[in-house]
Amino acid sequence: MITERKIDLTGLKCPMPIVQLAKLIKELDAGEEFTATADDPAFCLDVESWCNKTGHELIRLEDSNERLVAVIRKKISEVE
Amino acid sequence: MALEIETVSPETIATMEQRIEELEKKQKNTADVNALSMVVFSGELDKLLAAFVIATGAAACGMRVSMFFTFWGAAALKKSGPQAKGKSIVERMFGCLLPGGLGKRKLSKLEMLGVGRQLMTREMAKKNVASLPELIETAKELGVGINICQMSMSLMGIQAEELIDYPGMGYCGVANLVEQSSSSNTTMFI
Incomplete structure (x- = not known):
C-alpha cells in the first residue's frame, strides 16, 4: 500500500532537519517516498548531501519563497 | 553450443581460498568511509556545540561516530x-x-563574564538552535559512541559517577582512540 508521507521540518536548524530525516526513514519501507518541508536555508544543500551519503534518492527539490520542499525515496536495499 | 566445464584442481x-582470505583481511584493515572519529579536547560551550552538531549530523547521515573526550573535554562532561x-x-x-553541569560551560569568545553566554x-x-543537552540526547538516540580519556580523569580526579549518564560510555586510553581513528576515514580534533 502506498501512502503519502510528509514531514514538516519548518523552524528546525542544523543539524535537526537531517536528524529528523534519519529518524523518519527508519520507519519507511524500501522504495517508499516522502515529502519534507523546511525553511532552514542550509537544508537546500544538506538534503542533497544527506541523500548522496545515505543512498536515498532525492527525486525533487523545490525552492520557493524560502520554503524548501524535498521529495525523497528510500533506497531499495541496504548496501554494505 | 556445448558448455565446456573446466575441472578445477x-x-x-586452496590457492583461491587463501587469496580471498588475504583480501578479506586487507579489506578489514582499510579505513571505513562511513566512520567518523572525533577527539574533543576543548570544554567550551561553542566548541562542544560544534562537536555535537558534527557528531549528530554524521550519525544522521548513517555514519558510525565515536567521540573521545580528553582534558577539558573530559571535565566538560561532568554533571552538576x-x-x-x-x-x-x-x-x-x-x-x-x-x-559540573552542562549549563555552566563557557564560551571561548564573547563570554564577557557570563553576559555574552x-x-x-x-x-x-x-x-x-539545539542546545547542548538536546544535542547530547540526540547523540544518544542516534547511537553516537562516547569514550572518556581515563588519564584525564585520573589527573583531574574525575570519577565515573560524576559524569553525565550516557549509554555505553567507556573509559579508555590512547590505544583505543588510535584503533577507532585508524579504522575511520575521518578524524577530527576539536
Whole structure:
C-alpha cells in the first residue's frame, strides 16, 4: 500500500532537519517516498548531501519563497 | 553450443581460498568511509556545540561516530552535584575550579563574564538552535559512541559517577582512540 508521507521540518536548524530525516526513514519501507518541508536555508544543500551519503534518492527539490520542499525515496536495499 | 566445464584442481581452490582470505583481511584493515572519529579536547560551550552538531549530523547521515573526550573535554562532561568522596585536596580543588553541569560551560569568545553566554543562549532558544543537552540526547538516540580519556580523569580526579549518564560510555586510553581513528576515514580534533 502506498501512502503519502510528509514531514514538516519548518523552524528546525542544523543539524535537526537531517536528524529528523534519519529518524523518519527508519520507519519507511524500501522504495517508499516522502515529502519534507523546511525553511532552514542550509537544508537546500544538506538534503542533497544527506541523500548522496545515505543512498536515498532525492527525486525533487523545490525552492520557493524560502520554503524548501524535498521529495525523497528510500533506497531499495541496504548496501554494505 | 556445448558448455565446456573446466575441472578445477583442489590446489587451485586452496590457492583461491587463501587469496580471498588475504583480501578479506586487507579489506578489514582499510579505513571505513562511513566512520567518523572525533577527539574533543576543548570544554567550551561553542566548541562542544560544534562537536555535537558534527557528531549528530554524521550519525544522521548513517555514519558510525565515536567521540573521545580528553582534558577539558573530559571535565566538560561532568554533571552538576556534589563531588565524589575519597579525593585528595588537589583533586577537590580541581573539582571546584571545573564545576559540573552542562549549563555552566563557557564560551571561548564573547563570554564577557557570563553576559555574552546568556545572550547567546537566549538567541539560540529564540532561533530554535539545539542546545547542548538536546544535542547530547540526540547523540544518544542516534547511537553516537562516547569514550572518556581515563588519564584525564585520573589527573583531574574525575570519577565515573560524576559524569553525565550516557549509554555505553567507556573509559579508555590512547590505544583505543588510535584503533577507532585508524579504522575511520575521518578524524577530527576539536
